[in-house]
Amino acid sequence: GAGVSQSPSNKVTEKGKDVELRCDPISGHTALYWYRQSLGQGLEFLIYFQGNSAPDKSGLPSDRFSAERTGGSVSTLTIQRTQQEDSAVYLCASNPVPGTPPYEQYFGPGTRLTVT
Amino acid sequence: KQEVTQIPAALSVPEGENLVLNCSFTDSAIYNLQWFRQDPGKGLTSLLLIQSSQREQTSGRLNASLDKSSGRSTLYIAASQPGDSATYLCAVIRLMDSSYKLIFGSGTRLLVRP
Numbered sequence: 001g002a003g004v005s006q007s008p009s010n011k012v013t014e015k016g017k018d019v020e021l022r023c024d025p026i027s028g029h030t031a032l033y034w035y036r037q038s039l040g041q042g043l044e045f046l047i048y049f050q051g052n053s054a055p056d057k058s059g060l061p062s063d064r065f066s067a068e069r070t071g072g073s074v075s076t077l078t079i080q081r082t083q084q085e086d087s088a089v090y091l092c093a094s095n096p097v098p099g100t101p102p103y104e105q106y107f108g109p110g111t112r113l114t115v116t
Numbered sequence: 117k118q119e120v121t122q123i124p125a126a127l128s129v130p131e132g133e134n135l136v137l138n139c140s141f142t143d144s145a146i147y148n149l150q151w152f153r154q155d156p157g158k159g160l161t162s163l164l165l166i167q168s169s170q171r172e173q174t175s176g177r178l179n180a181s182l183d184k185s186s187g188r189s190t191l192y193i194a195a196s197q198p199g200d201s202a203t204y205l206c207a208v209i210r211l212m213d214s215s216y217k218l219i220f221g222s223g224t225r226l227l228v229r230p
Contacts, residue, residue: 033215042221042222045217056215058212091159091160104148104162105218107152107159107162108159109159
């Protein structure tokens with residue numbers, strides 16, 4: 001079956017603009033995660049969805065970042081008033097049922113965001 | 117706070133060598149440990165997942181071990197090939213803030229020379 005997909009694969013935007021990044025998880029996966037991979041910072045957790053709710057938003061770096069999920073499927077990560085330090089690869093992952101071993105997460109190819 | 121460290125940061129070896137990548141974590145309260153491969157400009161490919169009750173997992177030329185008590189994992193690659201060149205990331209899963217999140221190391225960049 002299809003894996004996790006993300007769009008766009010690359011996004012170049014000007015400082016101050018808003019961007020939306022999309023993630024389509026594997027069909028039937030109820031848990032969805034966003035991570036960010038930036039130079040010098042490694043890969044860091046941003047937010048976790050269980051269904052359409054987000055019980056853990058602890059990794060969002062500022063209030064310019066928000067995310068939503070609809071229909072228990074597609075998720076959108078929105079960055080408002082982008083800054084150069086937002087430049088990174090944004091990765092999405094999903095897994096079938098949270099709290100069920102082995103807790104394996106399946107990753108998408110990522111969206112590379114460049115803020116100029 | 118859980119910290120994950122990978123050593124070395126970079127490694128260059130001739131083709132055919134056996135090699136070991138190291139991963140250490142500060143808090144042994146983990147659910148599992150996962151090794152990933154990342155090719156330049158690509159996402160993450162899961163290589164091996166070791167549950168906390170397990171000591172090792174094998175897949176082809178790859179063998180990963182886990183010692184929870186000492187906070188260590190190793191990824192052993194046998195008979196390395198140029199196609200193994202990539203960044204290898206280890207990550208632990210912990211239950212934190214209501215989610216089972218992955219906490220990543222900074223990776224080891226591997227170059228296998230023909």
